[in-house]
Amino acid sequence: MTVNWNRQNYRGEIPEEHPAVLALRRDKASAVLEVGTSCGEVWAVVPPEEAVAALTLLRDDPALQFDFLSDLTAVHWPHRAGAEFEVVYQLYSISHHHRFRVKVRLAEGKSTPTATGVWATADWLEREVFDMFGIVFEGHPDPRRIINPEGFEGYPLRKEFPLEGRVRW
């Protein structure tokens, strides 16, 4: 038995035809830098300054209704000059049962606006990304470390952070 990973409205392999991509292109054409697909899941890259507007659009569009922020995380790509960090938003719609992924690419030391105004879930998830990667979310109400202790130096999930033998706790 094969599992149908694609849900509901979208069944193809062509990311351009995903309803979320179509909606973004229609209402906010400047917001889509790139779209792609992997394992049947579609993602779009948006610039940091357009991120909150694009996410709000995806949440409020009646045909999409991505009202649930499933996950927010980051990936470190130290060899991609000018786009070392990728912040990844996993969106889900409780009424339509479909998923979509939004990525924001950032250069080392650059920040991105907070999504806490769009989903309250983003609060702790952004704190964790800050804690682990050192990415600053502008306007975050409580920008503290969450898992590592206060006063911890470094950002563990960056690739240059060694697995063992640097700090003693």
Next chain:
Amino acid sequence: MARQEIMTINMGPHHPSTHGVLRVILELDGEVVVNAVPDIGYLHRGVEKLSESRKYLQVLPLTDRLDYIAAGSNNLSYILAVEKLLGIEVPRRARYIRTAIAELFRIASHLLWLGTHAADIGAVTMLMYTLREREDILDLIEETAGTRMMPTYFRPGGVARDVLPDFTEKIKAFTRKIEAKIPEYERLLTKNRIWMRRTQGVGVISREDAISLGLSGPAARGSGVDWDIRRDEPYEVYDELDFNVPVLPEGDIYARYMVRLEEMRQASRMLKQLAEGLPEGDFIERAASKYVYPEKDRVKESMEAMIHHFKLVIEGLAPPAGEAYSTIEAPKGELGFYIVSDGGPKPYRLRIRPPSFVNLQSLLTMCKGNMVADVVAVIGSLDIVLGEIDR
């Protein structure tokens, strides 16, 4: 007007009712909670960082130790993400076995929750009963996987070994037993006046707040969010099973209690169907020889099998570059694994989306304006596991 003083007290991390090492900094106005700030990270083991230096199969035992009450569910979500990256088929028998193990762990997790939650509120007897039934599940897991709590039983493409011939009979016997026991639990609690006074109307969270704060699983369904990944995005063989999703609109501790009790009954219903319908066949996809260990006997006879075995042990399985996000309905809520592969034998990035971590965010919304004694009840009703929160 009387002078108001806010008192700050520290609850945990060694408090027995915080289910591990959760520390909550409470700000109280008399006995009323004004603010509750959870302080987490005491159990941080760096699982996400560790995973980047381990091969895909070596990551599997780490996932057992996230939500250690329902280790089978963690295995399942991780394996589904890896299979998605590899794009391999899984035999129907293996899917049935995996679904059955996941549902057994759901009942085990809910049983432990019920016992500890009731003990937190003062009904200590419950824990003795629920642990007794949980032991039956752990015995069954031990017979099947070899270990009680940390089975590490699933593999990309199937399961590690076939179940014993009496597996289905034992599941059926267990469902008969648990269905007789749930009414006994209910007789102790459901109409118990102390229980009702402690839980009804306490720790209320509205549907809108629940969705915005990312509440998932039974905690969300207790607030009227009609959403269950098993039904709405079926994975494994859930689309072949007949079950109901309990949803209650009240949003208080009592509603979450009723939802979880009903989920145990539904899980038992599913287990019966799985035991009835367990198909014959292979328990692992042998055709995916690049990703699946060959049978031990064949390694000594066939050269290809020997090569595959050698390469899998030395190099590990390497999925093509890409990324996959798999989510399942774990006993505590939506459990997701986001794996980014660069084509190598180790995950480039592995992100765990733990339900307990996200669910704990709504603690303040649930506690605000309630009594300090209710904080313990609210934490119990959220059903958190710190191994999963801190990772």
